[in-house]
Amino acid sequence: MCSLHTIQTKREDIVSVLARGSVDKYECLLDHLLSHNVLNWEEYQSCTLGGKPLCILVRNLLDIITCKGDTCCSIFLDAFQKNETCEEQFNFQFPDDLEKSSNYLQSERPGIVQLLHNYTSAVLQKLLEHGFISECEIDTIQLPIYSPSQKARRLLDLIQLKGNEAARCLLKIIQNLEQGQTAIVTNDCLAFHKKLKNIICAQTKFLSTYDGTENMCLEDVYTECVLELPRSKNMLDHGHGSQTTLDLHNIFNEQGIINENADTIIILGDAGSGKSTLLQHIQHLWARGKAFQNFCFVFPFSCRRLCCITKPICLKTLLFELCCWPDQLQEDIFQFIIDHPSQVLLTFDGFDEFKFSFTDDNKHCSPTEPTNVSSIVFNLIEGNLMKDCIKVVTSRPDAVNVALRKYIKKEINLRGFSEEGIETFIRKHHDNPDTSEGIINLVKNSLSLNGLCHIPVFCWIISKCHKELINSGYKAPQTMTDMYMLTLKHFLLHASSNIKQTQNILSDRSNSVKHFGKIALSGLRKGLYVFSPQDIAKAGITEDDLSLGFLVFSKNFSDEGKTSHYYEFLHVTFQCFFAALFIVASDDMDSSKLYQLFKWNRRQSGNLLVQRLPISCVQPVFQRQNKMILRNIEIRNLQITATFVAGLFSSALNTLLVDSWQPEKMAMKCKTVKKCLAKAIQKHFKSIPPALPDEKKAMHAMPEFVWLIKCIYEMQDITLAERAVRGLAVDHLKMTYCGIGPAECTALAYVLTHLKNPVGIQLDHNSVGDTGIEQLIPCLHICHALYLRDNNITDKGLCSLVEHAIEWPNFQKIALFNNGLTDNCMNSLANLLKKRQNFLSLRLGNNCITEVGGQILAEGLKENQSIKYLGLWGNQVGDAGAKAIADALKSNKSMVWLSMVGNNIGSIGGQALANMLKNNAVLEELW
Numbered sequence: 001m002c003s004l005h006t007i008q009t010k011r012e013d014i015v016s017v018l019a020r021g022s023v024d025k026y027e028c029l030l031d032h033l034l035s036h037n038v039l040n041w042e043e044y045q046s047c048t049l050g051g052k053p054l055c056i057l058v059r060n061l062l063d064i065i066t067c068k069g070d071t072c073c074s075i076f077l078d079a080f081q082k083n084e085t086c087e088e089q090f091n092f093q094f095p096d097d098l099e100k101s102s103n104y105l106q107s108e109r110p111g112i113v114q115l116l117h118n119y120t121s122a123v124l125q126k127l128l129e130h131g132f133i134s135e136c137e138i139d140t141i142q143l144p145i146y147s148p149s150q151k152a153r154r155l156l157d158l159i160q161l162k163g164n165e166a167a168r169c170l171l172k173i174i175q176n177l178e179q180g181q182t183a184i185v186t187n188d189c190l191a192f193h194k195k196l197k198n199i200i201c202a203q204t205k206f207l208s209t210y211d212g213t214e215n216m217c218l219e220d221v222y223t224e225c226v227l228e229l230p231r232s233k234n235m236l237d238h239g240h241g242s243q244t245t246l247d248l249h250n251i252f253n254e255q256g257i258i259n260e261n262a263d264t265i266i267i268l269g270d271a272g273s274g275k276s277t278l279l280q281h282i283q284h285l286w287a288r289g290k291a292f293q294n295f296c297f298v299f300p301f302s303c304r305r306l307c308c309i310t311k312p313i314c315l316k317t318l319l320f321e322l323c324c325w326p327d328q329l330q331e332d333i334f335q336f337i338i339d340h341p342s343q344v345l346l347t348f349d350g351f352d353e354f355k356f357s358f359t360d361d362n363k364h365c366s367p368t369e370p371t372n373v374s375s376i377v378f379n380l381i382e383g384n385l386m387k388d389c390i391k392v393v394t395s396r397p398d399a400v401n402v403a404l405r406k407y408i409k410k411e412i413n414l415r416g417f418s419e420e421g422i423e424t425f426i427r428k429h430h431d432n433p434d435t436s437e438g439i440i441n442l443v444k445n446s447l448s449l450n451g452l453c454h455i456p457v458f459c460w461i462i463s464k465c466h467k468e469l470i471n472s473g474y475k476a477p478q479t480m481t482d483m484y485m486l487t488l489k490h491f492l493l494h495a496s497s498n499i500k501q502t503q504n505i506l507s508d509r510s511n512s513v514k515h516f517g518k519i520a521l522s523g524l525r526k527g528l529y530v531f532s533p534q535d536i537a538k539a540g541i542t543e544d545d546l547s548l549g550f551l552v553f554s555k556n557f558s559d560e561g562k563t564s565h566y567y568e569f570l571h572v573t574f575q576c577f578f579a580a581l582f583i584v585a586s587d588d589m590d591s592s593k594l595y596q597l598f599k600w601n602r603r604q605s606g607n608l609l610v611q612r613l614p615i616s617c618v619q620p621v622f623q624r625q626n627k628m629i630l631r632n633i634e635i636r637n638l639q640i641t642a643t644f645v646a647g648l649f650s651s652a653l654n655t656l657l658v659d660s661w662q663p664e665k666m667a668m669k670c671k672t673v674k675k676c677l678a679k680a681i682q683k684h685f686k687s688i689p690p691a692l693p694d695e696k697k698a699m700h701a702m703p704e705f706v707w708l709i710k711c712i713y714e715m716q717d718i719t720l721a722e723r724a725v726r727g728l729a730v731d732h733l734k735m736t737y738c739g740i741g742p743a744e745c746t747a748l749a750y751v752l753t754h755l756k757n758p759v760g761i762q763l764d765h766n767s768v769g770d771t772g773i774e775q776l777i778p779c780l781h782i783c784h785a786l787y788l789r790d791n792n793i794t795d796k797g798l799c800s801l802v803e804h805a806i807e808w809p810n811f812q813k814i815a816l817f818n819n820g821l822t823d824n825c826m827n828s829l830a831n832l833l834k835k836r837q838n839f840l841s842l843r844l845g846n847n848c849i850t851e852v853g854g855q856i857l858a859e860g861l862k863e864n865q866s867i868k869y870l871g872l873w874g875n876q877v878g879d880a881g882a883k884a885i886a887d888a889l890k891s892n893k894s895m896v897w898l899s900m901v902g903n904n905i906g907s908i909g910g911q912a913l914a915n916m917l918k919n920n921a922v923l924e925e926l927w
């Protein structure tokens with residue numbers, strides 16, 4: 001029987017089945033007919049006229065179909081049967097040519113309706129954002145009389161009417177949804193999604209350091225920081241092997257993954273390097289819809305706050321109560337979160353402040369079962385809870401223990417501002433170009449300031465206190481302590497109404513400073529960074545003190561609508577600074593207590609394992625050593641506080657404090673600090689094993705050594721610096737993996753310049769950079785060998801170094817592999833080779849040197865007879881470069897080791913090297 005005849009004979013049954021069924025089902029049939037072009041647009045509309053009974057619409061449809069001949073009738077019957085039996089599976093083949101988007105939406109209509117029906121609200125929002133529909137149109141589509149599928153159909157109908165541009169936009173949204181590139185929340189979750197975005201947007205709008213006094217938005221002042229991936233052997237190769245800097249927008253991609261099965265990305269950086277701000281920026285970009293839209297939900301946590309949760313808590317409560325409460329459908333929303341972990345991002349700021357040491361001993365897998373907060377956090381990191389949900393954790397570097405490392409997907413080092421970043425930050429901070437130019441010049445002209453300003457918090461201080469620095473002719477700060485003292489004066493002066501009459505503002509506000517010092521120190525001892533109204537009252541802090549702006553409302557404990565507030569210091573480094581001021585200037589603290597501040601290092605020196613253990617593991621040892629008042633201060637903050645203490649004894653600040661507060665015990669304390677520092681350094685030196693026969697004596701310094709050097713620098717005491725290195729009788733000073741950046745280089749130069757005998761200085765795997773080289777130059781004349789592997793050095797830094805190195809008689813070796821050197825510094829190196837006929841070793845592996853660079857270097861090699869080692873592996877010198885080098889070395893009588901592997905060298909270069917090897921009697925190794 002032909003299809004037309006079937007419809008005619010069974011018309012009554014068909015009408016009855018369709019009219020008895022739901023409107024949804026009938027419309028689904030129409031979707032099929034539209035997609036197969038059985039109905040044209042006008043016919044479709046006549047079959048969906050609102051207000052008419054379904055049986056009339058069905059009859060009308062059958063009239064249209066039967067007029068269209070047997071093929072159309074056959075398609076109808078097919079669709080009718082499918083409609084009755086099962087749901088179809090759709091497989092989208094998106095068109096390459098987006099000009100045909102409207103057609104595609106029509107031809108795939110049944111599948112698209114099925115895909116969209118759970119997401120219409122979010123899709124409508126996106127179309128609204130793109131300007132293709134209006135609020136009023138959304139309201140019409142979202143009328144409660146429509147089922148979810150009907151809403152999807154009304155949406156498609158509207159877009160068809162709006163033309164191909166709108167259809168193209170919708171198709172892009174559908175494509176992203178289908179391929180999981182953009183996370184789109186279901187209709188049930190949309191209200192919560194919006195609420196969460198609004199809350200995060202409001203929370204991340206301002207930086208805490210700008211609270212109260214200024215009204216600067218994060219968006220206006222945010223400056224990109226340098227993000228680096230550590231080069232590690234087991235970094236999985238995803239085609240980014242040699243790249244170590246990372247763009248923020250690539251933070252979640254495959255670049256730099258070290259463990260594909262893990263879900264935690266850890267961002268490491270020193271105090272004030274911008275970790276919290278970076279997280280805030282990520283959250284803000286997400287909340288504003290500007291990036292990271294593959295996450296439906298972002299839940300930000302502060303470890304400072306999590307530490308205060310003492311009662312058992314479950315994951316659900318943690319997410320909803322701490323971040324955002326769903327006004328309705330809590331169960332559905334939580335279920336969506338659990339079912340779609342890859343669409344959820346959790347951030348944990350300040351893991352170093354999380355008092356619990358990471359352990360994977362206690363498994364907890366239930367999202368609804370309460371347990372202690374540390375267990376929830378650790379099991380999230382391990383993936384026992386919400387596997388595949390990405391977690392971003394920030395921490396100061398040494399808080400990561402071995403157990404945690406197993407669960408790290410990617411490790412990122414935050415290196416603060418680049419040279420350009422400093423300028424950008426200053427320009428963003430000041431509308432007046434004259435002011436910003438003035439500050440930039442100030443920073444450029446002061447070596448010490450330049451080194452410090454790579455750390456964002458210092459850059460902020462300089463920007464904040466620019467008036468004092470530029471107009472009042474203050475001496476540019478030399479040390480970190482100078483910076484904080486400058487800020488202290490700035491805030492005090494700012495709050496003082498009669499500045500001119502005030503001779504010594506510190507003396508005038510001594511009580512305020514004392515109050516801050518007291519609460520800061522007692523907070524550090526108890527691991528407290530947030531202060532309740534009771535804590536504030538107990539420390540005697542008055543409204544007047546609060547108005548100075550050092551204590552700001554805590555973001556972590558905001559009780560909106562309440563009159564009493566929780567406070568925290570502007571930044572934790574200010575808490576350390578005030579604690580240091582109290583330790584130094586209060587006569588309640590005698591020098592023996594101060595001795596405790598440096599003493600803990602003595603037992604730990606040389607014990608890297610203990611140093612890297614989290615504080616809670618170290619504490620039993622630590623507590624035994626320090627029975628006194630400073631025993632509980634978290635090690636990283638203790639070091640910062642101790643550095644400030646040393647800095648406050650620099651001659652200028654010592655005098656200032658004595659003049660301001662007349663403390664009686666300062667002289668004694670100063671003596672104690674000097675003794676502590678000198679002895680701690682000596683102890684470090686004594687731990688060096690004696691040299692083996694025929695071997696040079698080397699010292700492998702620990703990060704603690706660098707900290708001691710920084711303390712000496714903060715004191716600005718040349719005699720102490722001389723005394724400190726007097727006993728250092730080594731040929732080689734190794735300071736690899738010590739977290740050395742530009743500021744540390746300034747301190748190293750200050751002390752190492754007093755070394756009496758030439759040494760080799762090995763600084764591999766730090767972040768010295770071009771600025772660090774500038775800082776080091778004052779001490780490098782003493783150096784016979786310099787190792788700077790993996791330190792982000794570019795041509796600029798190297799050229800500057802070589803300019804000086806030409807004059808240094810001892811300087812014979814330099815190792816620069818894994819940096820960013822190009823052909824542009826080859827002239828400089830060639831010149832060094834020409835001028836220095838006692839130069840021995842040049843290692844330039846894994847840089848970006850091409851044929852041209854190889855040829856330039858060859859010019860230098862031609863005129864040098866001393867060089868013994870040349871390493872150029874992993875560059876791109878090619879045939880021409882290799883040939884030029886081989887020819888240059890023909891007459892060289894010293895070269896014993898030459899490495900040219902991985903340089904794209906073909907037969908010409910290879911032949912030239914082979915010939916050179918034949919004629920060269922001394923060359924022992926060529927590879």
Ligand SMILES: Nc1ncnc2c1ncn2[C@@H]1O[C@H](COP(=O)(O)OP(=O)(O)OP(=O)(O)O)[C@@H](O)[C@H]1O
Nearest residue numbers: 209221222223271272273274275276277456457460
């Ligand atoms: N990228 C940035 N752009 C602009 N300003 C920044 C940036 N990063 C940091 N800052 C400034 O430096 C201050 C300190 O930064 P932040 O609190 O983020 O450091 P942190 O690394 O989290 O420090 P800590 O480890 O001590 O908590 C910020 O309050 C802000 O003023």
